[in-house]
Amino acid sequence: MKLENIDIGDSIPSFSREGKVEYWNRYAAVNDEFAEHHWSDEVAQGEGFEKAFAMAPLEQAYMHNIIREWLGDDLRILLVNIRLRSPFVRDRRLEISGKILKKSFLENEYFFEAELNAKDEKDNLIATGLVSFSYPFLEEK
Amino acid sequence: MNKTLISKEMNEIIGKVMRTSISFPITSSDIRKWAIAVYYPKTPPRIYWDEEYASKTIFGGIVAPEEFNPFAWATQTPSLEDPKIFQTAFSESELGVSPPKYSAFILTEIKTSYGNKRMFPGDVIKSEHKISDYFERKGAKGDMLYTTVTNILKNQNDEFIKNIDSVFVRY
Numbered sequence: 511m512k513l514e515n516i517d518i519g520d521s522i523p524s525f526s527r528e529g530k531v532e533y534w535n536r537y538a539a540v541n542d543e544f545a546e547h548h549w550s551d552e553v554a555q556g557e558g559f560e561k562a563f564a565m566a567p568l569e570q571a572y573m574h575n576i577i578r579e580w581l582g583d584d585l586r587i588l589l590v591n592i593r594l595r596s597p598f599v600r601d602r603r604l605e606i607s608g609k610i611l612k613k614s615f616l617e618n619e620y621f622f623e624a625e626l627n628a629k630d631e632k633d634n635l636i637a638t639g640l641v642s643f644s645y646p647f648l649e650e651k
Numbered sequence: 652m653n654k655t656l657i658s659k660e661m662n663e664i665i666g667k668v669m670r671t672s673i674s675f676p677i678t679s680s681d682i683r684k685w686a687i688a689v690y691y692p693k694t695p696p697r698i699y700w701d702e703e704y705a706s707k708t709i710f711g712g713i714v715a716p717e718e719f720n721p722f723a724w725a726t727q728t729p730s731l732e733d734p735k736i737f738q739t740a741f742s743e744s745e746l747g748v749s750p751p752k753y754s755a756f757i758l759t760e761i762k763t764s765y766g767n768k769r770m771f772p773g774d775v776i777k778s779e780h781k782i783s784d785y786f787e788r789k790g791a792k793g794d795m796l797y798t799t800v801t802n803i804l805k806n807q808n809d810e811f812i813k814n815i816d817s818v819f820v821r822y
Contacts, residue, residue, distance in 0.1 A: 536691050537688045537689065539684075539688065540681075541723050542724045543723075566759075567720075570718060570761045570763070572689070574717055578716075582696075583696065583708050583710075584708075584709055586767075587717045589763065589765065590718070591763070592761050592762075593759070
């Protein structure tokens with residue numbers, strides 16, 4: 511990828527995941543995160559939500575994934591902020607899109623800042639994100 | 652005076668270390684499972700699970716994804732035998748202060764900034780949790796108490812790994 515060709519306003523290739531409890535259970539297992547509203551519709555509804563919903567740290571992990579899948583192993587992530595707007599409920603599909611806000615070049619590294627938006631297929635805004643990351647300068651061969 | 656959910660005692664614990672944790676040494680198996688979980692059902696990048704591939708990258712070996720949590724399930728400190736005074740992400744009771752009553756406890760925002768050091772197999776990570784802020788808002792569900800918990804992670808060489816500010820709402 512020619513990073514010098516990435517400009518402010520460019521889109522980041524999107525990232526999507528189904529909202530399945532079988533996916534979330536795996537995250538519950540590695541993060542030891544077993545709040546019942548993440549698998550029980552009844553508990554989630556008792557708290558005022560539509561259905562069981564995903565863990566916020568998993569949604570934040572997805573906001574890392576979108577950048578990592580785009581730029582690969584030499585990426586350096588500097589900051590990932592996520593603000594939850596509405597729950598990512600079971601049986602929906604999450605799609606994260608992003609846009610470059612800032613770009614700079616310093617000491618052989620490109621620095622970028624991007625905004626992210628996570629929505630479901632009903633166009634509900636699930637979360638917004640702000641990420642900053644850098645990437646080594648690659649000379650043309 | 653307006654009614655507030657933030658007691659004098661709660662204000663007094665802002666900035667105090669609530670919990671210090673020391674992880675067990677990170678294993679490549681911990682990293683592999685984490686990567687599988689956050690990429691599921693897709694195959695995670697090889698740098699998290701393929702030693703031979705990872706040895707040829709700029710890291711020289713397997714590295715943990717930035718958001719990896721080395722404290723899940725069990726830690727060196729506190730040990731499994733220590734009293735469990737909480738079952739949630741944090742509680743004022745860890746500093747001897749009664750938390751406000753609530754029926755829901757939700758994480759609303761996570762702000763993570765990373766240093767230049769990553770987490771690798773063999774690393775032992777130390778973290779300190781502090782309540783760094785309280786604020787209140789009127790919401791659809793009534794009075795809502797927001798609490799920012801700051802968690803700073805460093806490795807065994809006291810090198811900064813990341814700062815996580817988590818904002819929780821209770822109502």
